[in-house]
Amino acid sequence: MNAEMPLACKPGDYKSAVKPIWCPGCGDYHVLMSFTRAFAQLRLPPEDVVVVSGIGCSSRIPAYTNCYGFHGVHGRSLALAAGLKVTRPELTVVVASGDGDGYSIGGNHFLHACRRNVDMTYVVMDNHIYGMTKGQPSPTTEPEFDTALTPGGTGVRPFHPLVVALASGANFIARCFSGDPNETADVLVEAIKHPGFSFVEILSPCVTFRPDEKAWKDMVRVAPVPATADQGKAARRLMTDDGFNLGILYRGSRKPYRPAVGANNFDLAELEKDFEL
Amino acid sequence: MAAMPSISIAIVGSGGTGALTTGNFLFEAASAVGLQGVFTRTMGPQIRGGEAAALLRFAAEPVESLPDHFDLLIGIDWLNAHRFGAEIKVSPNSLVIGDPRGGDVPPVIAAGGARMIEIPMKELAKGVPEGRPNMVALGIAARLLGFSVEQMFAPVEKRLADKGPAAIESSRAAIKIGYEAAAGLKFEAKLPAPKVSKAKRWLLSGNEASALGAIRGGIRFAAAYPITPATEVLEWLAPALTKVGGTLLQAEDELAAINMIIGASYGGTPSLTATSGPGLSLMIEALGLATAAEVPLVVIDVMRGGPSTGIPTKSEQGDLNIAVYGFHGDAPHLVLAPQSVGDCLFTTQWATYLTEALQAPAIVLSDQYMGQARVAIERPADVAFIGARSVATEIDGAYKRYALAANGVSPMAIPGTRGGQYTADGLTHAENANPTSGAVDHLKQLDKRRDKLDTFNYGDHWATVEGDGELAVVTWGSLTGTAREAIARAADDGIKARLISPRLLSPVQPEKLAAALKGAKRVLVVEQTHGAQFHRYLRAHYDLPAPVKVFSRPGPLPITAGEIYSAIADWRVS
Secondary structure, eight states, X not given: OOTTSOOOOSGGGGBOSOOOOOOTTOTHHHHHHHHHHHXXXXXXXXXXXXEEEOSSSXXXXXXXXXXXXXXXXXXXXXXXXXXXXXXXXXXXXXXXXXXXXXXXXXXXXXXXXXXXXXXXXXXXEEOSSXXXXXXXXXXXXXXXXXXXXXXXXXXXXXXXXXXXXXXXXXXXXXXXXXXXXXXXXXXXXHHHHSSSOEEEEEEOOOTTTOGGGGGHHHHOEEOSSOOBOOHHHHXXXXXXXXXXXXXXXXXXXXXXXXXXXXXXXXXXXXXXTTTBO | OOOOOEEEEEEEEOTTSOHHHHHHHHHHHHHHTTOEEEXXXXXXXXXXXXXXXXXXXXXXXXXXXXXXXXXXXXXSOOTTGGGGTTTSOOOTTOEEEEOTTSOOOOHHHHTTOOEEEEOOHHHHHTTSTTXXXXXXXXXXXXXXXXXXXXXXXXXXXXXXXXXXXXXHHHXXXXXXXXXXXXXTOOOOOOOOOOOOOOSOEEEEEHHHHHHHHHHHHTOOEEEEOOOTTTHHHHHHHHHHHHHXXXXXXXXXXXXXXXXXXXXXXXXXXXXXXXXXXXHHHHHHHHHHHHHHHTOOOEEEEEEOBOSTTOBTTSOOOTTHHHHHHOSSSSOOOEEEOOOSHHHHHHHHHXXXXXXXXXXXXXXXEEXXXXXXXXXXXXXXXXXXXXXXOOEEOSOOSSOOTTOOOTTSOXXXXXXXXXXXXXXXXXXXXXXXXXXXXXXXXXXXXXXXXHHHHHTSOOGGGGEEEEOOOSEEEEOOTTHHHHHHHHHHHHHHTTOOEEEEEESEEESOOHHHHXXXXXXXXXXXXXXXXXXXXXXXXXXXXXXXXXXXXXXXXOSSSOOOHHHHHHHHHHHHHO
16 A cells, blocks of 8 residues: 555445446345445555455455456456455455355355355345356245245255354354345454455345345344354254344464465475475 | 387285385386486375375386386285276286285286286385385385396385385385395396487476476466365465565465466566366356456466366366357467476476466366376576566556557556556456547557467477378377387387377467468377367367367376377278
């Protein structure tokens, strides 16, 4: 960052001129708003923030910010972000994903990002559907939800991302609702400040393929108890909640991953000594 | 150029006999007197402790390929040695030494017609406290090759230093017993006289050479997913990168590894991963992303037998197609192939330089043979190639990440640079990086990515071109040295042939190959694939003078100079 230049601190300073492709009423507009509010609250210079994503409606978000961004291949955003963050630890890295990108094709990386604990924030905009490909079931879709691809429903038990995150070693686990961008921004601020991997699931309705999700606004509630640091307690709560408790639900204190890096004034000729006869 | 005098030794034994240790000591002793040479190991499928064979060849000149026939084969025992029969060919001029209590000589070896001698290595070893038959074998080999026992002691003492004086003493005693036991044995082959040279000499594998070349070229981040036979690249890099201010991250799979290096490189750090065929297959989608988003990176593919899991421990050149053509869409990128162990250093360093200069991903096609072979060579010459990326620093006004620069390479803003914010994207994008599906921008960016590679001056490094015979032997990769040796043998018969071996496989260099082929009247294509992939690649991109013959066969057995020589000589006769 350039210290002599004025810092951006209004949410609008973090928005780009690119017009989103999202449907009118999409929850992701509010997530974008939460992003820009959180960045402004933290007074982050936009050039020191990188928003990394995969493929899907939600993954379009990087270009809608005025930060650096990477819109990569489907499901691999966490890996790309890990490579970036371990080599550029001074940057703020936020990864944006959806329930298909993050929990289906990217499921393996989710597990390993949780356990690796690189200092970055993972935001999954969960709408329980593949929106960009027009309405196929995702890992969080209810088993009876009828689609053209799965007539009569999948019959398959939905994935429970928060429980998986906890079991995999995530140290900061939160759930938000896109319809409350201020509260979401506050949680994002805490998530970004949290040292290590932070996971924020944002319920973000798909008004086009899941109009029933408009009802979410009446179903969500602030979690009745504050965040716990006790994994056992968190496991029980996450396993038994109905998916609509909001807020920071688990916060541990495991140390973030820090790569071993030596000085960069090392004489490369020293490396040859391994080979000399 | 006359055929090269060399000597070849194979030592085999079942699990625990220490055949590889014997080979290693012999290799170090021969290297110490100034010989050049190659040492490859071949093993059964067991993870630990299976039968093993050490294959060695020495010469005064650089030598990296295995011989047509081994001059000396020592079987510490013959348990499961039949598995190596096809690899360790002996002739009536060879000497085979076995232990009378080591089982029967496998028929496949006996069929070679070599002279057979029995020496009771196990029994002799019992004459020494803690004596081991493999050290007796080392003594035998030393005597036959014309070494003194003392010349064997140095590597043994170095290796066993931490095991204490008793272990060293028992090895020395066993070596002496073997040395005495070989007294008076007739053995015609002679160790070549080493050339006197003041050059520093190195002992290393191609995988290590690649790793060093990567660091010299500027690589400071690697992501790693283990795979045979590429893992040593990553294991060498892990501590080395830390020393030079970089780091290595272990990935959960190859999909993660390639994306990690895209992320690191996007952040401004020259980055690399190493893998083999199955891993390269998984990385292809993201390599397309690196092409579209113009992110520099290096992927070393140490090729093994394929398809699928194939033969992980054996060499083949079958990844040429996927490396050149595997990407979906039109995705110009760099593909390079080292030509020897020492050249793994140069080519990987050059690849690092090129990827950074051109902002296009580079695949380096090494192979199991040169990746895992250890050679004694003169220290490769230093080269000046150090990656230097065109970076946008002072940004006034609207930054265009993918601006249509004259050379196609547009300065890249690195995160942290104020005013340079853009979103790198696999979607077709406009000059300002914003996604578009318009025909004009699509074509402009496709042209840009093609032209930046096509207009770059790759200089003379694009290929090895030697000689001016009317017959052109066109090959690539680790077969380069083998073909060179075959051409030298043919020269002894009065056949003049030239050698052409492209190091730069993509982008193709039609004008340069045409110049290299000028005056050639026929072409022999030599490659190690089942489907003649290299021949088809040449046909697709280059004009070859007729007639063209193809010598192509798959792994796992290495192609020998003798086979290529026969292909050259037989053609003349017909």
